[in-house]
Amino acid sequence: MTGVSFTVHAAEGAARTGVLTLGRGAVRTPAFMPVGTAGTVKAMYVDQVRDLGADIILGNTYHLMLRPGAERVAALGGLHAFSRWQGPILTDSGGFQVMSLAGLRKLDKDGVTFKSHVDGSMHRLTPARSVEIQTLLDSDIVMQLDECVRLPTDRANIERAMRLSLDWAERSKAAFGTQPGKAIFGIVQGGDDKALRIESAEALAAMDFPGLAVGGLAVGEPQAVMLDMIETVVPHLPAGKPRYLMGVGTPDDLVESVARGIDMFDCVMPTRAGRHGLAYSRFGKINLKNARHAEDPRPLDEASACPAARDYSRAYLHHLTRANEILGMMLLSWVNLAYYQELMAGMRAAIAAGRFADFRAEVREGWARGDLPAL
Known part of the structure; x- marks a missing residue:
């Protein structure tokens, strides 16, 4: 593709670090893309997201086509101008949300007709219409329309969707x-069936997409199954193109998937967890709803570069969470996205230095050791 390139700068085993270059800028990989479902990364200012080190964010076709509408966003200058995010944006195709959120839906060989969960209006999404909507949004990385099935399901259903x-x-x-x-x-499908995953990966590689995603995981299967599918698929993907694992995941998912050759990720988990009182850190997960934090004056992590983790007491964050205050949701979303970006930066540096295996072990040791003891 004109003006698009991907360069791997260093590798250790299957793990690799590099740069995906797009017209609007460079994306350092491995990369975590904060999810801006409806044109906003929930509870975050766009400047905060940028300052945390995110090179790219994600927007959602399904939600934006329903509200405010792709044509309206285009008339207002596109999603970048609309949201004030000037870096690259990846938009998903809307297919997963149609399958999981829409009320009435009817699938056929040409697309899907569905009823909006917002106002009950009827809509039609086809491969061409999904691409048209993403183009109207002025997306930098467009995703193909696909059908994602929840696991477990029977092989016939997985094969049909693939x-x-x-x-x-x-x-x-x-x-x-x-x-x-x-x-x-393009998006590799095939559920938890290795043969179907390989067939999908090889067919998509032959179509010469500039990047390939692994879809249909983190949809109900255990982590071990997800990692097994990654190990199955990656050898059949072009080495010189970026690999994107869709909708994943926990910090442990990210580290283990990078170890198996994945370059890009997105997930609502860090902001969703933050809105519900859960912080991610180098100590593992910290539940600020727990009463043990009610009188604790210490910050979440005094060594963190993130002001929300470093400057606010656990007692205050506990209070905000228990009182359902908006500020608590904002601060913990900030904490979590900061940790995710720190984790990605750490992996990039470790791979470049040839010490990813040590970094992986150190991070997992920190999680296993757990949070600081209560006062």
């Missing part, structure tokens, strides 16, 4: 055409 997604991949790529400085990614 083959439909391959057909939609071809249609999506044709609809995308050539957009300088922008890319479209």
Whole structure:
């Protein structure tokens, strides 16, 4: 694709670090993309997200097409101008949300007709329409429309969805055409079936997408199954193109997936957890709802570069969480996104220095050791 490139700068085992270059800027990999579902990373200012080190964020086609509408966003200058995020944006296709959120839905070989969960209005999403919406949003990385099935399910259903997604991949790529400085990614499907995953990966590789995603994981299966599928798929993906694991995950998921060759991630987990009183840190998870924090004057992590983790007491964060105060949600979302970006930066540096195995062990040791003891 014109104006799009991916360069691997260093590798250790399957783990690798590099740069994905797009028209709007460079994305350092491994990368975690904060999720801006409806044009905003929930409870965060756009400047905060940038200052934490995020090179790219994610927007959601399904939510934005329903409200405020892709055509309206386009008329207002596109999603970057609308949201004040000037770096690259990846938009998902909307397929997962149609399957999981929409009320009435009818799937056929050409697309899906569904009823909005917002106001009950009827909509039609096809591979071409999904790409059109993402183009109206002015997305830098467009995702093909696919069908994602929840696990566990029977093999026949997994195979049907995988083959439909391959057909939609071809249609999506044709609809995308050539957009300088922008890319479209195909999505590997196949559930928890190794043979179907390999078939999907090889077919998509032959279509010559500039990047490939692994979809349909973190949808109910154990982590061991997810990691097994990554190990199965990665050898069949082009080494010179970015690999994106969709909708994943916990800090442990990120580290283990990078160890298996994944370059890009997105997940609502850090902001969702923050809105519900849960902090992620080098000590593991800290539940600020717990009464043990009610009189604790210490910060979450005095060594953190994030002011929310370093400057506010656990007692205050506990109070805000128990009182359901908006500030508590904002501070803990900030804490969590800061930790996720610190973790990605740590992995990039470790791979570049040839010490990823040591870094992985040190991080896991910190989580296992756990939080500081209560006063």
